[in-house]
Amino acid sequence: MTHTTAHTSLGYLTGEAADGVIRFRTVPYATPPMGELRFAPPKPVAAWTGVLDASAPGPIPPQPPSRLAAAMGNFERAQSEDCLTLAITTPAIDGRRPVIVWLHGGAYLSGAGSLDWYDGGPLAKSGGVVVVGVNYRLGPLGFLRFPGLADGRMGVQDIALALRFVREHIAAFGGDPDRVTVTGQSAGGGAIMRLLDDPATEGLFHRIIVQSGPARLRLDPEEATQRGRRFARLLDIDPDTRDAGEQLRRMPVAPLIAKQMVLAGELSSFGAAVPAFTPCADEGRPFDAERIARTIAARRIPMIIGTTREEMHAFYAGNPAMRDPDPAAVAAWFEKLTGSAATIDTYARHRPGGSRLDLFGDLMTDHQFLLGSLDLARRVMANKGTAFVYQFDWSGPGSPWKACHTIELPFTFGTLPAWNAPMLQGLDQATYLSLSGTMMESWSAFAHGGDPSLPNLAWPTYGPGRETMCFGAMVGVMGDPAGFGWKIGG
Numbered sequence: 001m002t003h004t005t006a007h008t009s010l011g012y013l014t015g016e017a018a019d020g021v022i023r024f025r026t027v028p029y030a031t032p033p034m035g036e037l038r039f040a041p042p043k044p045v046a047a048w049t050g051v052l053d054a055s056a057p058g059p060i061p062p063q064p065p066s067r068l069a070a071a072m073g074n075f076e077r078a079q080s081e082d083c084l085t086l087a088i089t090t091p092a093i094d095g096r097r098p099v100i101v102w103l104h105g106g107a108y109l110s111g112a113g114s115l116d117w118y119d120g121g122p123l124a125k126s127g128g129v130v131v132v133g134v135n136y137r138l139g140p141l142g143f144l145r146f147p148g149l150a151d152g153r154m155g156v157q158d159i160a161l162a163l164r165f166v167r168e169h170i171a172a173f174g175g176d177p178d179r180v181t182v183t184g185q186s187a188g189g190g191a192i193m194r195l196l197d198d199p200a201t202e203g204l205f206h207r208i209i210v211q212s213g214p215a216r217l218r219l220d221p222e223e224a225t226q227r228g229r230r231f232a233r234l235l236d237i238d239p240d241t242r243d244a245g246e247q248l249r250r251m252p253v254a255p256l257i258a259k260q261m262v263l264a265g266e267l268s269s270f271g272a273a274v275p276a277f278t279p280c281a282d283e284g285r286p287f288d289a290e291r292i293a294r295t296i297a298a299r300r301i302p303m304i305i306g307t308t309r310e311e312m313h314a315f316y317a318g319n320p321a322m323r324d325p326d327p328a329a330v331a332a333w334f335e336k337l338t339g340s341a342a343t344i345d346t347y348a349r350h351r352p353g354g355s356r357l358d359l360f361g362d363l364m365t366d367h368q369f370l371l372g373s374l375d376l377a378r379r380v381m382a383n384k385g386t387a388f389v390y391q392f393d394w395s396g397p398g399s400p401w402k403a404c405h406t407i408e409l410p411f412t413f414g415t416l417p418a419w420n421a422p423m424l425q426g427l428d429q430a431t432y433l434s435l436s437g438t439m440m441e442s443w444s445a446f447a448h449g450g451d452p453s454l455p456n457l458a459w460p461t462y463g464p465g466r467e468t469m470c471f472g473a474m475v476g477v478m479g480d481p482a483g484f485g486w487k488i489g490g
Contacts, residue, residue: 003055006093008172011048015088016055020125024088024173025114026058029165030158032082033137038249039150042084042161058085060112061138062253064261067107067273070318071401073421075115081141081253084158086165087113087133088173089120096176098447101132101166101205103159105186105212105406107275109139109260115418122414126437127444130175134162136191139260140231141253143277145224149245152224152280156194163195163204181207181447185409187278189213193287194279196295207450208296209443210305210376211412212369212405224280227263231276234259270329271322271364273315289376297385302450304443305373306390306468310358311365314405314423322357330360337367361402369405377462388452389462393472394435396426403472411436411471412443431473438475 002017006024015024030042037043059080066074091097102118104111113133120131136142142155167177182205184192189210195201196208219227229239235255237247248256263276281287296303316322331341347359354362377387392408395401401423410416410424414436442452442459453459457475460467466480 004093005051006172008169009047010045010169012051013054014051019121021089021091021121022093023119023121024054024086024090025056026054027086027088028052028084029086029162030084033084033141033154033158034081036249038081038141039144039146039154041151041154041157044161044165045084057087057114058135059083060114061135062141062257063106063110063138064257066110068314068406071314071404071421071423072406073419075117077112077115083112083135084137084162085114085135086162087118087120087135088130088170089124089132090130090174091124091128093172093174095174096171096179097128097130097174098179098181098444099130099132099166099170099175099177100443100447101134101163101180101182103134103136103182103184103188103191105184105188106138107273108143108155108187108190108278109264109275111138111187117409117415117418118413119415119418120413123412123440123444126414126440127447129444129447130170130173132162132166132170132175134159136162140256140277143279144228144231144248145219145221145280146228146232146239146245146248147225149248150228152219152221152228152277153194156191156198156279159191160195160198160201160204163201167204178206179447180205181209183209183211183443184213185211186214186405191279193292196292196301197282197285197287202299205301207302207446208304209446210303210373211408212307212311213305213373214368219278219280220286221280221283224277227267227276230266231259231263234262270326271316271333271360289372290379293376293379293385294383296380297383300385302386302388302446303377303380304388304390304446304452305377306392307365307369307373308403308405308407309365309391309393309472310361310395310402311369311405312361313400313402314407316357316361317400317402317404318422325357325360327356330356333360334363337363374462374466381462386450387462388446388459388469389467390469390471391478393470394427394431396424399423399426408439408471411439414440435471435475439471442469 028045059078061083136158144150145152232239260276267274335341380387393403395403446452
């Protein structure tokens with residue numbers, strides 16, 4: 001291993017060269033949001049003197065254990081509020097290569113762009129791209145709304161500042177600031193929608209890939225404020241006292257992280273785990289899929305968007321309480337989401353022999369992930385934009401996790417050795433190498449030219465036939481995801 005030095009206008013940084021790429025694992029893009037800057041919008045990092053060693057992993061944002069550890073496995077990293085850094089991986093620091101900026105998922109409360117799961121090495125090396133993983137503030141530190149203290153958007157503001165850093169400095173790492181693809185999974189996909197709704201982000205990115213983006217993307221300000229007030233009470237702070245905000249700013253980080261989980265427990269119900277803090281909408285500007293679609297089309301931003309076949313099994317398969325879900329509770333959800341409890345019979349026709357859990361999982365997958373993704377793709381195309389749709393449906397033989405939320409990530413990054421995930425049991429090396437190679441090649445082709453098609457694998461845009469690329473035991477174009485056209489746009 002050797003070291004390579006990059007020269008930005010802020011100063012010099014050293015990265016580690018190994019395996020055909022150079023990794024700058026801890027590149028600061030903002031002033032540490034600590035002390036008086038806790039809960040404040042991020043401030044750009046100041047220039048430094050000397051050479052900054054960015055070769056070693058830095059701390060990740062403060063967070064609780066992942067709620068999907070049973071499916072994904074777990075990770076351990078040092079945590080600190082001084083966490084606003086980028087993990088930049090590049091084939092070389094000269095040239096101008098397309099850039100892929102990665103926004104991790106984790107329900108806005110866990111994860112980090114700098115985890116080994118998301119190491120940019122395989123993608124950078126195989127695709128000739130620069131990969132940038134973003135660490136942004138999570139939980140209350142990133143998304144608390146408390147008037148006079150925090151606006152509920154700090155985490156997304158972190159991401160926007162990271163993209164400005166990329167625009168201004170990525171050339172020093174061999175990247176092209178005019179070819180930036182933002183890729184986000186789950187919460188990261190939701191963050192992309194929030195970025196698109198901010199006029200100030202125009203020009204910061206030129207293509208988007210949304211992987212398993214959630215249907216509900218943000219809280220309205222009133223609800224977010226009520227959650228902030230309840231959170232203060234859980235911390236034994238009267239939200240109406242004059243110094244309530246200052247008490248929150250001075251509170252040690254550990255209780256902030258712990259009490260958000262108490263609040264999340266109060267908000268959650270059967271079948272629906274609700275994070276306490278998510279991005280807050282602007283006053284008088286609720287989420288509008290049509291407005292987002294028009295923005296994507298007007299800015300000429302090509303989009304890939306997709307889901308896994310059984311997203312919700314990541315949340316249910318490892319939960320003993322969901323092994324035999326209450327029939328009345330399941331019926332109530334079908335009634336709420338489809339207008340009739342009898343709709344479960346229609347779902348059953350499409351999953352022969354499926355258990356009640358399977359059918360409930362299909363329902364929630366549709367309404368939490370699939371239908372919103374397909375609706376956005378349809379709207380983008382109707383506004384004369386460009387949308388490509390995929391479904392990931394590989395799963396291990398007999399796996400209780402099925403093709404669940406997050407299962408595509410080891411394939412899109414080519415990082416299987418970094419994973420010890422129950423959801424991947426039964427994956428043979430030949431299947432992994434072939435499927436991962438195809439997906440990385442498509443993602444890289446999209447970053448290079450805005451089209452994920454390959455020489456021997458045409459990927460059409462999403463049109464009247466609802467053309468969808470399927471990645472699984474077979475790879476190719478199908479119609480409606482899983483053939484469930486009866487559920488879409490009905």
